[in-house]
Amino acid sequence: MKIVVDGMGGDNAPHEIVKGAVQAAASTNHLIILIGDEPQINKELEKYQYKKEQISVVHASEVISSDDPPVKAVRTKQDSSMVKGINMVKSGEADLFISAGNTGALMAAGLFILGRIQGIDRPAIASIFPILGKGGVTLLVDAGANSECKPNNLLEFANMGSIYMEKVMDIMNPTVGLVNIGTEETKGTTIIKAAYELLSKSSMRFVGNIEARDIPKGVCDVVVCDGFTGNIILKLSEGLAWTIFKLLKQKFTSGIVTKVGALLLSSKLKELKSEFDYSEYGGAPILGVKGALVKMHGSSNANAVKNTILKGIPYAENNVVQMIQNSVLELEEIIISE
Amino acid sequence: MKIVVDGMGGDNAPHEIVKGAVQAAASTNHLIILIGDEPQINKELEKYQYKKEQISVVHASEVISSDDPPVKAVRTKQDSSMVKGINMVKSGEADLFISAGNTGALMAAGLFILGRIQGIDRPAIASIFPILGKGGVTLLVDAGANSECKPNNLLEFANMGSIYMEKVMDIMNPTVGLVNIGTEETKGTTIIKAAYELLSKSSMRFVGNIEARDIPKGVCDVVVCDGFTGNIILKLSEGLAWTIFKLLKQKFTSGIVTKVGALLLSSKLKELKSEFDYSEYGGAPILGVKGALVKMHGSSNANAVKNTILKGIPYAENNVVQMIQNSVLELEEIIISE
Numbered sequence: 001m002k003i004v005v006d007g008m009g010g011d012n013a014p015h016e017i018v019k020g021a022v023q024a025a026a027s028t029n030h031l032i033i034l035i036g037d038e039p040q041i042n043k044e045l046e047k048y049q050y051k052k053e054q055i056s057v058v059h060a061s062e063v064i065s066s067d068d069p070p071v072k073a074v075r076t077k078q079d080s081s082m083v084k085g086i087n088m089v090k091s092g093e094a095d096l097f098i099s100a101g102n103t104g105a106l107m108a109a110g111l112f113i114l115g116r117i118q119g120i121d122r123p124a125i126a127s128i129f130p131i132l133g134k135g136g137v138t139l140l141v142d143a144g145a146n147s148e149c150k151p152n153n154l155l156e157f158a159n160m161g162s163i164y165m166e167k168v169m170d171i172m173n174p175t176v177g178l179v180n181i182g183t184e185e186t187k188g189t190t191i192i193k194a195a196y197e198l199l200s201k202s203s204m205r206f207v208g209n210i211e212a213r214d215i216p217k218g219v220c221d222v223v224v225c226d227g228f229t230g231n232i233i234l235k236l237s238e239g240l241a242w243t244i245f246k247l248l249k250q251k252f253t254s255g256i257v258t259k260v261g262a263l264l265l266s267s268k269l270k271e272l273k274s275e276f277d278y279s280e281y282g283g284a285p286i287l288g289v290k291g292a293l294v295k296m297h298g299s300s301n302a303n304a305v306k307n308t309i310l311k312g313i314p315y316a317e318n319n320v321v322q323m324i325q326n327s328v329l330e331l332e333e334i335i336i337s338e
Numbered sequence: 339m340k341i342v343v344d345g346m347g348g349d350n351a352p353h354e355i356v357k358g359a360v361q362a363a364a365s366t367n368h369l370i371i372l373i374g375d376e377p378q379i380n381k382e383l384e385k386y387q388y389k390k391e392q393i394s395v396v397h398a399s400e401v402i403s404s405d406d407p408p409v410k411a412v413r414t415k416q417d418s419s420m421v422k423g424i425n426m427v428k429s430g431e432a433d434l435f436i437s438a439g440n441t442g443a444l445m446a447a448g449l450f451i452l453g454r455i456q457g458i459d460r461p462a463i464a465s466i467f468p469i470l471g472k473g474g475v476t477l478l479v480d481a482g483a484n485s486e487c488k489p490n491n492l493l494e495f496a497n498m499g500s501i502y503m504e505k506v507m508d509i510m511n512p513t514v515g516l517v518n519i520g521t522e523e524t525k526g527t528t529i530i531k532a533a534y535e536l537l538s539k540s541s542m543r544f545v546g547n548i549e550a551r552d553i554p555k556g557v558c559d560v561v562v563c564d565g566f567t568g569n570i571i572l573k574l575s576e577g578l579a580w581t582i583f584k585l586l587k588q589k590f591t592s593g594i595v596t597k598v599g600a601l602l603l604s605s606k607l608k609e610l611k612s613e614f615d616y617s618e619y620g621g622a623p624i625l626g627v628k629g630a631l632v633k634m635h636g637s638s639n640a641n642a643v644k645n646t647i648l649k650g651i652p653y654a655e656n657n658v659v660q661m662i663q664n665s666v667l668e669l670e671e672i673i674i675s676e
Contacts, residue, residue, distance in 0.1 A: 133585040181569040212570040213577030231519040232550040239551030247471040251606040261602025268589040
């Protein structure tokens, strides 16, 4: 496997990206290709010891920044690390592309360069969500790519998410839940109700509507929603966890008795914090394009980069794109039968 | 002021309802009317000491349960505590109605019996949200009454929420934020974009789009969204807080050193928990109907009932319904000018 990592994407590029790539190289035999400004990347690489044959650098003279308008950036910055990296996946020079850069541009580049899998109307971003206290994960699809969705899009998200969980995360016959404002079949918008119908007819292990309160408890393996709702779920979880930890810290550092107590609990507090730490869980696969793309959090540190590379390998290796392609026929039958 | 409390609504009726009413009566001079099965309510009342002239009981022979289909229940159970209680608000025998019962039935009864405020297309449920660590609150409108909304509905929610925060919660010139997937004006669905336009033209203190991650941080006083999104925000917050506390408890009760640490922190942990405790913040006003209705959480305990009664008084007293009525003209001008 050849893994191309965007050396210029995200808030901490290139230093944390390069550092994470070096760390990943110590745990895998696959080839890691860092793409971006060669002098800058080489300067970072010089800081570390690693097997030279395992990390290579490909030069790209341009960078798509987080402020660039996605479509325009992809069209005009042809020699950017992102466009060039994805072109390597298209040409078969690489099997997986990973970036912490501009999400919209990554989606657009995936669509323009690789194209959609035939029969998939809308590719989606799938985000890994920790199930707190249980060690498992849930996959949230769509986590933000498509604000407005049709019922068949939600069916596609469920299908692609199920395949990803089975082939990449080793969860056999994963359960699928549809985010709604109540568990009853009659709840929700007209689009959600129609999606419920479609999902009921599929061969997926559909458990019905789920309420938002049950998502953190791990009520199902694949959580399906439109990208607007997915974005709300992702960001609210992030904001609430951040607020609670800040509050814990405030409370636990006032007064001497409290400080002693907090000291005795420090290892437990660290455990708790690591359960929330997105950098442990790897990146967010973009599902539905003809190639393996993974988006990392914009503020990814070396640990997040390392984990995204290592956890991304089975996405390319197990040929998820082909699996999705093969499954499309069943979806079309369901949609047409409506 | 006369406050009618549904003695039969919610999981803990009538005992916690009656207990909470007795507690509230100790802190206010207003008259509290408990409506429901008279023998049951009197039996509960006998347990307590209170000024007899301050609590009265009105008999209602029927109960709308949480499983009842809302519209049918309101149409057929004319002698239910809910229908009868709201009729008392309509006739002027009471100024405020509070219930922990079936939310859908409460909305339906509000619409059928009291009717909408003229010029308000869609009444909404407004939910009080704590700003953790800061002591303040945010009002979330709509928290679940309207899954699908038009742009003018979102404008109405913002307006009604602003009036409520100013007149009831004493927040002068409250800020209004529109829930979206990014802060840029160009983000979101066509409905959200159109609502952004309308809000920009209003005299409200509109701060623009807000992201879900900033809601718990108290980014604005009134958080505006459709009822689908509001339900997701409310229930995800509830579920995530519950999961984190469960995890804290698990972590802090394993091993002797940990237990000692947790003991030293116990007062701080209690403080933290009380910040999340919905029972401290009062109920959720239903805005847009011609009368003051407040919904309590279905599992409300006596403390929640007490706080909902006490915090509900200014809703009736400050004539919020009339204020909303007076403000409708400005909204109509904005909508027509589009």
